[in-house]
Amino acid sequence: MMATETPERHASTSGIDKVPSVVLGVVLFVCSEAIFFSALFAAWFTARGRATQWPPAGIEIHPTLGAVASGLLILSSVQVYQARLMIRREGDARGMARLLWGGIILALIALALQLIDLSGVNFTVATNGFGTIYWTTSILDSAHVAGAIVFAFLVLDRKWMGVIRRSNHDLMTAAAIFWHFVVGLSVFTFLVLEVVS
């Protein structure tokens, strides 16, 4: 679930390398989000540990759409990883944008599948504890996917402004960290809520 990007090093005018503010900010945000979601998963495991029947009677879960969405998100993560490599190693902002668009499109399709999947379940957030945690975790997960897409658009915006280049791609690094976190979170959410259930 943790991001795997290596933070960039910058030589400041004082001669001290430091982590760029935008990267450090996203790392702190990602870690706080991970701890937040861990509480939801802990609640899920606790509820399941105490239940005599799981999932509760009458609950039906179809993991097909979730599996496709997870697969698409993993592919999008590969795109974003390559986009970062493109600007970092080649300095090719246009190639970075092209790969980032690929990731965005894949994530948009995955997000749509997640919402379709969610709208088709035969229980609501108020049905029982299962429904409460399922809906809360799923909606928040989808919101994070949407957030990652918005973040990617911010990177594209900076690219269109001509700001992002080989020597200044911290925003791309930060977006990649958040993107990989969101994909890991989505896959973990799918495995816990739909496959293990």
Add this chain to the structure above:
Amino acid sequence: MRQGARIWVILGLFGVVATIAFVVLTARFLQAASGAVMLGVFALSMLYIGWVLHSGRHTDPTDQPDAEAEVGPEHIFPPSWAPPLLALGVALFAVGVRFTPVLLAVGGMIIVLTLFGWIVQRIDVIRLQHAAPPGAADPRDSGNPGMGHDHA
């Protein structure tokens, strides 16, 4: 190890010990899993932050003659009301999914209008940026106040 990283690594190692102790001392698997997830994620998060901070190390600047100073505020995304409005729209939309189609519609409308306004605003800025001659002032400073783009 850099001083800033040390406290995070210590917290992370404490989390690792706590996770192992919790799993060993808890008899039931699912209860152990719930605690291990929370403590484990906490430990990993602390270690990750510690690693990130540790990765910035002291060097001689002459080692990296091509390195640039960290970007200044002119490279940060400019202020706008669009993100909080978008958040409001998404929140209303999410609540509407569960409770009432009215909130769903209001949230959806806020999302679409905000995105439209934000994109139009950005396209204008980008167009000005590309049209401006080299060395000209940043077009974001031209005083276009649309969507709260105040650049104060």
